[in-house]
Amino acid sequence: EIYFDNAATTKVSDDVAQAMLSMLTTNFGNPSSLHQKGFEAEKAIENSRQILAQALKVQKKEIYFTSGGTEANNIAITGVAAAHTRGGKHILVSSIEHPSVKETVRYLHTMGYEVEPIPTDGMGYVQIEALEELVRQDTLMVSIMYVNNEIGTIQDMGLIGKLIKSINPNTFFHVDAIQAFGKYVLRPKKDQIDLLTISGHKLHGPKGIGAIYIKEGTKIVPLFYGGSQESGIRSGTENVPGIIGLGVATEEAYAQLLDNRTYIEAIKEHMITRLRKDVPDISFNGDIEKGAYHILNIGVSGVKSEVLLHALEELQIYISTGSACSSKKKNHSMTLSALNLTADEKDHAIRLSFSKYNTQEEVDQFIKQLNKLLPTLRRFKRK
Structure with a gap:
């Protein structure tokens, strides 16, 4: 084969599988429970959160776990839009985004948002001059993927982030880093990224788990409500085995x-x-x-x-x-x-x-x- x-x-690594098995069969407590089993599960989650935060050089409290990259992208885009209804309704996305971004902004377009594509060249690179002309004072968000999932184009996020913020410091910069995380050193703070999304199964972790970095102070409305897990950003009992698997996969990826x-x-x-x-x-x-x-x-x-x-x-x-x-x-x-x-x-x-x-x-x-x-x-x- x-x-x-x-x-x-990707194939799940042996260490990831073993760590997840332990959380399924031994440390299987609900992290919201007040007893020792729950405490052990909660401690394991926080350890994984710290691993991701360290990999990105951000604060632990800025990392939130999701069901995967698609949910993370939806939280980033619709969450910001819902939290800033009195702000601008202009959204820019590159021409080569993943469906989880394209379809989300398409939905917002039906809700009255003005969505414009950022043109790319024959190699898939965002045209910087065009982006400079497109960013306005009412631009709510710019969303550009770090590494394209089909052709592998890598965008210059440092240059793009600096450009966006120089024109409008209030414009949110969202980066889909699902194909980049675990393969490149990512520094969202340095690149002036406000929201960055990742997925576990692209770096030898499990499916059904992802995460989103949300810069401290960024207002977000959750997609749904419940027990206030993940600081209310993503309610619902945490996928503990998946979170632990993502943590181990992240640790392995950056060590290697x-x-x-x-x-x-x-x-x-x-x-x-x-x-x-x-x-x-x-x-x-x-x-x-x-x-x-x-x-x-x-x-x-x-x-x-x-x-x-x-x-x-x-x-x-x-x-x-x-x-x-x-x-x-x-x-x-x-x-x-x-x-x-x-x-x-x-x-x-x-x-x-x-x-x-x-x-x-x-x-x-x-x-x-x-x-x-x-x-x-x-x-x-x-x-």
Whole structure:
């Protein structure tokens, strides 16, 4: 089995699984309970909160746990909008955002908010000059993802944050860092980020857990109400095993950060070299030199991406056609559309994404099987 779909989800590490098992079977108390079992669960949660805060160099009280990245993005955007109804109703989002951001601002648009896209260039980078012109005195929020989940474009958050705040210090800056956290050193305070969202299952943690950094003093209205857990920002009994799993995964990711990066970069470079040398009619989407070291988006001429995906799946090789959250939809990727690719080029795009569990030998096997499949698939392509 070869798994090259790590931007969709990652394998849970052994230490994460063991830590979660302990919270499921031994330290299983409700953290809201007043007895010892509850205290132990609460202490474990606070330890994970401290791990995340340390990784981001923020205060522990600025970290709130959620059910995942989608909920975190919803809290960030609708939470700020609901808390500042007397403020501006102008929202800016980049052209290549994740559906959990795009659909949330689309909802706000139906509620009377003015939502404008920030244009990107052919590599997926936010056009800084355009952003400078778009930020206004009534701009409530700017939302830009740190690392694009489909093509791996990395935005210059320091430059963007400084620009936004220089034009309007009251504009909130939200960053979806789901593909960046655990892979890069993130400093939200330095980059003047007010809200930053992460997800556990992108860094060898469990699914169903995420977190949001909310800068101290930022007013937020919760999505729903209940027992006032997470300081009222996210009510409901905490997912203790998930929170502990996210904490362990974060600790592992940042302890191994440089080693993992060097290792995975070598795998990506090997894949690019082999594709260029041995596979005919291959193109690359996005900035393959400066983009995220774990994501590679390629175009395979003459074969629809979904056909290739299923052909490889028969060989137990797993890839993606793009974002897992939108891959079941029939319309084209908004990210690839923003790159001004033709309909044909978008139809032929696949995403390969790597982790510390992949090997260069897997790359060689992938190239071998791809070259076996392509002549047949290209011969029978639909006109």
